[in-house]
Amino acid sequence: MLVESIIKKTLGVKSHRISRVDIEEGSLVAFIVSRKGSRPTCSVCGRKAPCYDTLSERSWRHVPCWGIPVFFRYSPRRCSCARCGVKVEAMPWSLGKSRLSLPFIVVLSSFARILSWEEVARLFGVHWNTVRASVLHSVEYGLTHRDLSGVLLIGVDEISRRKGHTYITNVYDLESKRLIWTGEGRDCATLERFFDDYGEEPTARIKGICCDMWAPYFDAIEKKAPEALVVFDKFHIVRHLIDAVDKVRKMEAIEKKKDNPELLDGTKYIWLKNPWNLTPKQRERLGQLEKLNLKINRAYLLKESFRHFWDYLYPESARKFLKKWFWWATHSRLVPMRDFAWMLRNHEDDLMNFFKLRITGGVIEGLNRKAKVVSQRAYGYRTFDTFKLALYHVMGQLPMPELTHRFV
Numbered sequence: 001m002l003v004e005s006i007i008k009k010t011l012g013v014k015s016h017r018i019s020r021v022d023i024e025e026g027s028l029v030a031f032i033v034s035r036k037g038s039r040p041t042c043s044v045c046g047r048k049a050p051c052y053d054t055l056s057e058r059s060w061r062h063v064p065c066w067g068i069p070v071f072f073r074y075s076p077r078r079c080s081c082a083r084c085g086v087k088v089e090a091m092p093w094s095l096g097k098s099r100l101s102l103p104f105i106v107v108l109s110s111f112a113r114i115l116s117w118e119e120v121a122r123l124f125g126v127h128w129n130t131v132r133a134s135v136l137h138s139v140e141y142g143l144t145h146r147d148l149s150g151v152l153l154i155g156v157d158e159i160s161r162r163k164g165h166t167y168i169t170n171v172y173d174l175e176s177k178r179l180i181w182t183g184e185g186r187d188c189a190t191l192e193r194f195f196d197d198y199g200e201e202p203t204a205r206i207k208g209i210c211c212d213m214w215a216p217y218f219d220a221i222e223k224k225a226p227e228a229l230v231v232f233d234k235f236h237i238v239r240h241l242i243d244a245v246d247k248v249r250k251m252e253a254i255e256k257k258k259d260n261p262e263l264l265d266g267t268k269y270i271w272l273k274n275p276w277n278l279t280p281k282q283r284e285r286l287g288q289l290e291k292l293n294l295k296i297n298r299a300y301l302l303k304e305s306f307r308h309f310w311d312y313l314y315p316e317s318a319r320k321f322l323k324k325w326f327w328w329a330t331h332s333r334l335v336p337m338r339d340f341a342w343m344l345r346n347h348e349d350d351l352m353n354f355f356k357l358r359i360t361g362g363v364i365e366g367l368n369r370k371a372k373v374v375s376q377r378a379y380g381y382r383t384f385d386t387f388k389l390a391l392y393h394v395m396g397q398l399p400m401p402e403l404t405h406r407f408v
């Protein structure tokens with residue numbers, strides 16, 4: 001009797017009761033019945049309706065009790081709802097057609113947010129596919145119940161998968177720092193798919209979109225979200241600048257191979273790091289190298305002076321600075337720096353949007369790192385669909401169904 005009432009209490013059922021609990025092959029099997037005279041609740045509209053018929057018995061796997069597997073058995077009724085027609089009744093322990101109870105889905109998927117799915121499967125003595133199914137159910141629930149009304153600024157970026165063989169595009173909410181969409185590919189069509197999935201009304205609310213200047217997303221943004229301001233991600237721009245500086249160093253190291261092969265050895269990070277992060281030793285080396293009129297030093301000075309660009313308060317002053325900087329870079333006789341400067345020039349108007357809406361993709365970097373961790377933890381995420389599930393689950397901040405009892 002005690003076990004029956006514990007199960008009933010933790011499930012929070014009212015119009016059902018546990019008729020008996022048996023032990024079958026080492027598992028506890030609780031038989032659920034509807035209360036005598038109770039009318040079923042329509043699973044679509046939530047209203048009481050007369051009983052239509054009773055379906056054959058179904059089984060649900062529930063949260064194990066003291067390491068003993070627990071199952072429910074119940075024959076669901078169908079009701080004849082005046083609004084919805086003949087529908088299966090609502091069962092508070094059941095989610096859709098899942099063979100797992102709702103509390104078990106919540107427990108498994110809560111663990112799957114912090115552990116690998118394999119570990120969760122081992123911990124609960126279930127198959128990996130069962131963990132996947134529970135994550136699938138809770139992600140589906142979360143995606144339909146999440147609130148996107150506050151999303152105003154989004155960040156779009158790609159990450160590579162399978163050692164760079166495939167790419168996926170992630171769309172983040174920059175303010176709440178969550179993943180709102182993920183899709184295979186990294187081109188214009190990928191982002192168009194996002195806008196189609198996201199819907200016209202939420203898209204119209206988006207004020208700013210932060211992305212890489214080099215990314216092929218503009219056409220999609222222009223077509224689907226023409227009102228949104230495109231802001232180039234500062235962190236991406238700085239990374240491209242750093243790449244250009246590093247190219248200059250590599251080219252110069254090759255040139256110096258004959259007469260001074262060790263000159264630039266081990267100097268890579270001296271040129272790339274922020275000056276205030278240099279160690280005393282690196283600072284000393286930089287001081288010596290600066291006297292040598294090297295190409296890499298010219299590139300370094302250009303990189304350092306570009307820092308001021310972001311600090312301007314007035315767009316017109318920033319534009320003036322950019323003009324000057326462009327002249328220096330294009331007259332530096334350093335091809336990578338010149339290419340970078342031209343890239344800025346070609347996107348100048350969009351580049352200036354930074355001064356209208358000061359958003360940066362610092363958040364994107366952090367979230368991308370998190371996505372990489374999810375990818376590494378995922379021994380089993382071989383297919384994109386499964387990886388996508390894991391990403392939404394860990395990074396989507398999705399709401400979970402509420403339970404009347406906390407199981408863990």
Ligand SMILES: [Zn+2]
Nearest residue numbers: 042045081084
């Ligand atoms: Zn109904």
